[in-house]
Amino acid sequence: METIEVFDARATARLLDFSALVEALKQATLEHAAGLIHAPVRMSVPLEDGGVFLSMPASAAEIAIHKLVSVSPANVAKNLPTIFGTVTVCDGATGQPEFILDGPTVTGRRTAALSMLGVRLLHPHTPSSFLLIGSGQQARFHAAAIGQLYPDASLYVRGLHMEAERDFCAAMNQSGVAVMSACEGKPHDIDTVITVTTSKTPVYTEAANAGRLVIGVGAFTPDAAEIAPQTVKASTVFVDDLNATREEAGDLIQAAVDWPAVRSLASASKEPVPKDKPILLKTVGSGAWDLAACRVARSAIRGR
CATH class of the missing domain: 3.30.1780.10 (ornithine cyclodeaminase, domain 1)
Incomplete structure (x- = not known):
């Protein structure tokens, strides 16, 4: 052999x-x-x-x-x-x-790339600013992807605490990707938020915003949710895999999402995407x- x-x-x-x-x-x-x-x-x-x-x-x-x-x-x-x-x-x-x-x-690179596909297909315009909520390894993959594909966009990170944010920024800046701490940079008018934590409780609780794309990446079990139920319910929801998210997407399950209204990311390549409504993309991964x-x-x- x-x-x-x-x-x-x-x-x-x-x-x-x-x-x-x-x-x-x-x-x-x-x-x-x-x-x-x-x-x-x-x-x-x-x-x-x-x-x-x-x-x-x-x-x-x-x-x-x-x-x-x-x-x-x-x-x-x-x-x-x-x-x-x-x-x-x-x-x-x-x-x-x-x-x-x-x-x-x-896992890290295809997950970040899937988020970037979501940005391409679902964002109401070319993104000018990103906020990563989470400062772990998946956040690093996402920062690298954003740095390559959207180099002109501002990039912020919000970690569990300021020290985590500073360490993350230092590591990414050393790798050639400019990242600012949300604690120090005080970002405003963010048009793209990506949650990349393993939190069991919501880390993003802001009201749904028609000018902002929200992507939930980190939670992949029914008991975990990074995005508040009220935000989910007020958004047009897209998912990477309809079957998997029905079983694993705690963000959607806990919000009692209207599943018949949920669309697949594949459909965004073939059918119009509303540009005047809040959009949320939830991914859980797939082989x-x-x-x-x-x-x-x-x-x-x-x-x-």
Whole structure:
């Protein structure tokens, strides 16, 4: 058997350009909606100390993938990463393994790229300012994506406290992405808010605003909600995966959202999006989006 190439976090990141990811994700949302990508709702089993083990397979005609990751919030106290995992990429016809990617990097970059696709399809105009609520690893991926795709936009971060904000800003500024602390910068007229926390209670409670796109990313269980119910109810709601969000999107479940009125992100590529109403995008993730990222990585590998 041939040796399977394994890409670590840094090598995986080099394969996953944000612009290419956004294009691949747009195509994947349409294929998933049409039944051309098969991706069941993720399976979850518990780990000790409140952690979970997540299995996310997906397949299309030419490619099949399996992402296996663990999420362990208690790892912070042990000075360990919260997320570990891998993505195995296989031939879609034979199932033969081709290469392995770093799971947290695939998750982080495709999640941020999915938010950027949401900005492209749902925003009432070109965004001029972003506020990230959360200062963890997913916030860093989003800041990197915003820095590449919207370099002229102002970018703020709101962490749990000022020290977290300052550390985040210092790290991102050192990487070449300009970020300002919300505590120090006092942002106003923000037109794009992205929540990237693991909070069980809402971290965004402002009234729905027709000139502001709100994207909820961090919460992916029914008991967790980053966005206040009143904000959800007053917004036109889009989701990345209708089936998955019905089971996992606590923001929507706790708000008793009107599910027949909820639209998929795929529909935004084909049908008009209201520009005069508050828009909210809720994402929980799908193996289909990991598959899209693996297509980008495979293309980059073959182009070397």
